[in-house]
Amino acid sequence: MAQVKEYIGKVKPDWCAGCGDFGVLNALQRAIAELDIAPHNVQVVSGIGCSSNLPGFINAYGFHGLHGRSLPVASGAKLGNHDLTVIATGGDGDGYGIGVGHFVHTCRRNIDMTYIVMDNQIYGLTTGQASPTTEKDVRTKSTPEGTIELALSPIALALTCGATYVARGFSGENLHLAQMMKGAIEHKGFAVVDVFSPCVTYNKHNTYPWFRERVYKLEDEKHDTNDFRLAMEKSFEWGARIPIGLFYKVDRPTYEDQEPALRSGKALSKQPLQRNDLASFMEDFL
């Protein structure tokens, strides 16, 4: 097993003291170290937001792109070289707001990569507006009278759209979170890990104590991770008790498995260029 410190990046995190994202970063470094994946074979792609600064803080190849657009870039990287371990990261606004269209279709596509969403129920980098996972009636800077819209359930959305590994973690449960991530990376297919990652500066509602009082682990209740209906039911459990852990896992052929050009198993960027038979299929146009 590699050492966690091998995965520490050269840039120091710029998050607020106490930010939930520190726990997510630690858990991710631990998961990759436990899986012993060399840093140069890891590709971390993010969008924009506090949590999307993560690629700079981890020793790997990184891509810090556009707000909401991490998944298309991550997909392209994986399709270009599927030998890479591709991990997309971002926040709830990035993934479930502006980027939700990509989220839906990436689930359907089932490309073998991991998506970690640091879900703090708020727009933090823009200093505190309502996000797609902000609970109804919560007051934020953009909703001084309380939010009108319903909060979205990322777990339910991931399940209905076809993600093949759907889990939730809590930044305050670091070892458990690392296990969720490890499972996600090991899983062959599109794995979603939604993480409660409290914003200590702008979300005074969903705080560490708020989560600690409510979260319980699905595995402690012998949850059947093969049961799709049960997973859907659990995905809407919100209130006095909120489940974390693995909701659902299924083996379904990945996009890469089904793409004829990749059947040889060799990554596209490593395949020798076939140019010689260009002439032969030009014949079709004679």
Next chain:
Amino acid sequence: MSSNSNANRDLSAVDYVFRVGGEGGEGVISTGEMLTVALARAGFEIYTFRTYPAEIKGGHANYQVRASGKLLLSYGAAVDVLLAFNEEAYQKHIKDVRPGGVVIYDSDSFTPPVNNALIYYAVPMTSLATEKIGVKLTKNIIALGICAQLFDLPFETFQDLLKEKFTRKGETVVQKNLQALQVGADYIKQQPKRDPIRMGRGPRQAKELVLSGNESLALGAIAAGCRIYAGYPITPATDIMEFLARELPKLGGYVVQTEDEISAMGVVLGASFAGKKAMTGTSGPGFSLMTEMMGLAVVAELPAVVVNVQRVGPSTGMPTKTEQGDLYLAMYGGHGNCPRIVMALTSVEDCFYGIMRAFNIAEQFQMPVVVLSDASLGHRKATVPVPDPSKVTVIERRKPSADQMANYKRYQFTPDHVSPMSIPGMEGGGYVAEGLEHNESGYPAASNHENHLRLTQKRYGKFVAVEAISNDLVRLYGDPHPEIGVIGWGATEGVIREAVELAQAKGYSVGALHPKILYPLPLAKLSEFIKGTKAVIIPEVNYTGQFATSLRKRFAIDFVQLNKCIGLPFTPKEILDKIEEVATNVHANRRAAVVPVHL
């Protein structure tokens, strides 16, 4: 038949325009395409033009093919043969038929008024199809049989085409179509031939391909080493995706159909970052969506090729019609200081080599290259010599040396402003491709003011070397030191060249310059060309003259604009008329009338 005797025939004088018109969705386009391929296989140069309705069924569709024994540069002028399946087609196109031209029509559908200046062939196509074949749609094939017989085209060419087209549908279908072809030929044999048009066999012997602009472009991308194409369906670019979806797997590549154009460009950038050449293609609406990703490609310095097959805008505009309206967007679209390369494809043949060069420039300079085509070019077919990929040496991106890897800096300052680019999987090459302003190492530097200037200079600094390539990639036609100059861009190359040749034949001193890279401009070549002229005309298929505007930024000259904004390409005559008008003004020492437009 006398197809094989070309003795004493001047084949360069064989130059006819055939137009097929009828109800959309009833096979007008495929009839036109089959006629086109038959003419090409018979040894003629071909140049097609089609307009079709935005609706899938209904509406009017037409397909035109010009066939000649000589090089063709435009879709031609008047129509020589009109094949009208219904009255609407007749009404719409009869004004374009030249005096003495031929009209073949479905006499079951309508009866045209008598016009002694034209030659009519009435054929009950619908009833022949239903009564003799039992399938109404075979009227298209009956029409082809008529053309084959009437214009003395090699019959076996049509037979072969039908076999190729319908074999997948089974022997019965093949036989029915062959029968329909014969029925058409037999029917017209009973009527005396009253027109002088005779095609026979054309002069071309060498192997040539019949390709559309979009197909030629897709082949060029393959030749350049592109093995991933990401796209979202959009007229008139979709057939690039369809072509590559069919052809790429034969060469170890594939197409990803994404949820939108934003994602398509995201996939391209991701794949390029991971070390694989990738491309996306779209039209105006999709290209607007990609604007944000263009900025990312620029700041992260990623090679990417983005094709925009322009259509009429703004917004949804006229999806099936042509325009050169996206030049501003291609050059300047997006926020911030955002240098990218803009190329424009000029002909079906140029689509192949142009896209190969686009990949080279993208790889060499680690920048996005926007390649502009348009509906008229993307969808027209032409005969082109079999493309030779070895004419363009494929360039790959600069990789870091072992020394550079020791202390790797992704955005290292270099004399030519291009930095060595590591690829994920290379040990020690790890970096973050940054959308934020960053320093040489790629670390975010969003508060370092001087650094932003240096990095902006680095990104724009690449233009120096690109401009040299831009100066190499211009075409000159006609008089090299003309009195009247014409500067065009993109798919107007052929029609401008034809107009220039016509004007020269009339004794005018006229020449044309046609750059292939529009941003950065080939300033040296432009200066040299403009220097000796008395007037310069800029023809563009748009309303405001986007290219003329960009030239005015660099040259203090009162360029004469010629703008066409009705969704159709120029005819040679429209450009010739302008040349004559401007020459007359110059000789009379008059300034051309300046028509004010709101730019």
